[in-house]
Amino acid sequence: MAKRATAPAVIQAACDRCRCETRHKVLHTNKQTGADKNGAWRIVDQMIRCAGCHTVSLRRTEYFSEFTGPDGRPEPMVKYFPAPTPRHRPSWVDELPDELEGLMGEIYEARRGPSVRLIAMGVRAVIDFLMRAEIGDEGGFEEKLKRLLDKGLISEKQHETLATVVDAGSAAGHRAFKPSVALIDGMLDAIESLLQQHYIVGPMVATLKLSIPPRPPQPPRSKK
Numbered sequence: 001m002a003k004r005a006t007a008p009a010v011i012q013a014a015c016d017r018c019r020c021e022t023r024h025k026v027l028h029t030n031k032q033t034g035a036d037k038n039g040a041w042r043i044v045d046q047m048i049r050c051a052g053c054h055t056v057s058l059r060r061t062e063y064f065s066e067f068t069g070p071d072g073r074p075e076p077m078v079k080y081f082p083a084p085t086p087r088h089r090p091s092w093v094d095e096l097p098d099e100l101e102g103l104m105g106e107i108y109e110a111r112r113g114p115s116v117r118l119i120a121m122g123v124r125a126v127i128d129f130l131m132r133a134e135i136g137d138e139g140g141f142e143e144k145l146k147r148l149l150d151k152g153l154i155s156e157k158q159h160e161t162l163a164t165v166v167d168a169g170s171a172a173g174h175r176a177f178k179p180s181v182a183l184i185d186g187m188l189d190a191i192e193s194l195l196q197q198h199y200i201v202g203p204m205v206a207t208l209k210l211s212i213p214p215r216p217p218q219p220p221r222s223k224k
């Protein structure tokens with residue numbers, strides 16, 4: 001008699017793309033067990049697929065006899081591969097010039113892990129790209145930032161913010177500065193706002209201006 005195929009198990013698991021816990025089909029499970037002088041362990045690897053967006057990922061659940069909760073029950077550690085990103089890449093990044101899109105993509109990938117110094121240097125490279133594209137490559141960072149300000153491409157406030165962000169990127173590269181994750185996110189906020197304004201909102205407003213029909217002439221007001 002033919003064996004009846006069993007339906008794959010369904011579990012609740014985190015989906016990086018849906019950005020929440022969703023139902024996942026378990027496509028494959030691999031279990032390993034062992035013991036050493038410190039205790040017994042069990043690792044369960046599951047290849048899972050999100051029922052919403054169909055993204056496939058790997059969930060690892062680790063049990064160790066020494067990892068127990070207050071009630072003495074084992075408390076598993078759950079990890080996902082790829083690791084969920086704490087900062088999502090905005091969709092408008094796809095519309096940036098190719099070199100810039102690539103650079104930003106690498107920054108968001110790095111943000112999944114602890115490479116804060118690399119991200120700070122990447123952010124500085126993004127600002128350098130924008131300056132080269134707008135005003136050429138002559139002079140140092142300070143000089144180029146001043147020229148961006150003089151050309152009206154950034155505001156006084158943005159100039160001050162970018163000067164600090166550039167200095168943080170330089171310090172990470174040359175002065176052993178290790179920014180905190182909160183500072184890194186602040187630096188990312190600053191360049192996201194700059195890039196979105198420069199490459200997305202600015203051109204969109206220019207197109208909008210051209211497409212607005214002119215106001216009809218007003219009839220002259222009658223004199224009382």
Ligand SMILES: [Zn+2]
Nearest residue numbers: 015018050053
């Ligand atoms: Zn999903």
